[in-house]
Amino acid sequence: MKRRLAGSAVAGLVAASLLVTACSSDADGGDDGAAAPIEGAGGAGETGEDPTPEEPAGDPTPEDDGIDRPEIRVADDLEMVFEEPETDDPVERAIILDSQRQLEAVYEVVTNHEPENESISFYTQGNALLREMGLIDIFLEERSASAGRMFYFDWGVEILDRESALVTFCRDYSEIYTKDFATGEVIEEADGEALPTRYVNRVELGDNGVWQTHEKEAEVDSPRC
Template identity: 30%
Template sequence: MTRRSILPAAFVLTAVAALTLSGCGGEDSSSDREGRAASASAGDGPSASPSSSDSMAGGRPGIELPADAKNVFESERTGDSVKDAVLADSALSINAVDEAIFKGSADTNALGFYNVGKALSSSITYAQGYIDADDTWIGVTRYFDRKVTLRGTDKAYVTYCSDESESYIKNRKSGKVDKSAASADSYVLYNTALTKSAAGVWQTTEISSKRGDTACQP
């Protein structure tokens, strides 16, 4: 069973956002409420979620995920320090959503630190869907073809694909895990917008996803 779709709120990004994802197509739409969330780290190749101590650098709130839920991000280094910072904070915004799911509360420090505006509202709704259903998730989610477009000094767009074929819904009470076979819907295309705060944090302000997008299929 694929996870619930990431963030139900839909929005329209400018044309440049669609062009940033050369490996994945640029169409954006609202999701069908069955998607993934994730966490982040840095590195030239695939990398796992950062530790809480890493996340707390510079006064940022720590983020912790359980050992059986791993998020792997590819192409974390672009060679451009600003784009690298955008990618790191973009991933941490998703990281924060997952943390809320596992903690069973949308009232966490990190959720509103890395997500604001429409993205925060959608993130709360998304996390609450898991919480109300007594669900979490386990396994590995892979994020790939992450692309950044900068607009001025404080605006950016990030597009990426996710591979949910090895992560599964787990019921918190029963412990039951739904390990249904992967399908086209296990792959999701995301388009996001970010704004740099006065404190230098690239906060996600808007997000949309399209489950089953052919551009993200293996």
């Protein structure tokens, strides 16, 4: 069962309802094609003839940048696997790594039911934060959680300016199932035939030195994955 919504001004919150059934409705950013398009995302991840934009600000060693980050602990029964980015550019790697941490921060709360955790707001702001909190509220109300294995792949970065960029990636959630948080009972089995979802996220460099996710757009059953 895949839940789909028509477009609306509150898509950032309502789209989260698509994600409750993680195995078939894409539990983290799911079917929110109804969300308003992200500015500048028309050709994200695609080669064009536009001149190369100005290199953004960023730390040259993103893996060890000295930022005091909150610890993230996703529940043991959810495995989040991230394909190694092909880029060696330090700024692009910093952007991708912070985008991965943003995803982990969301699922830390989804799998542990600890909404007071500060990691989400550390990596998420703007419309994306509203959307993620809407997703979390649904999991908490239904007392459910995601489990299984998620695979994130095909990472790409398009620099917009010194403090903003678009991040593209795909997610395979065909091994994700939904469970009752309290009992562990499987609520809905994984959909082994589920096709990947492609994401385009807009990130901005925050005052804390972190590339924070501000907007999210998703293409469910994407042929580009």
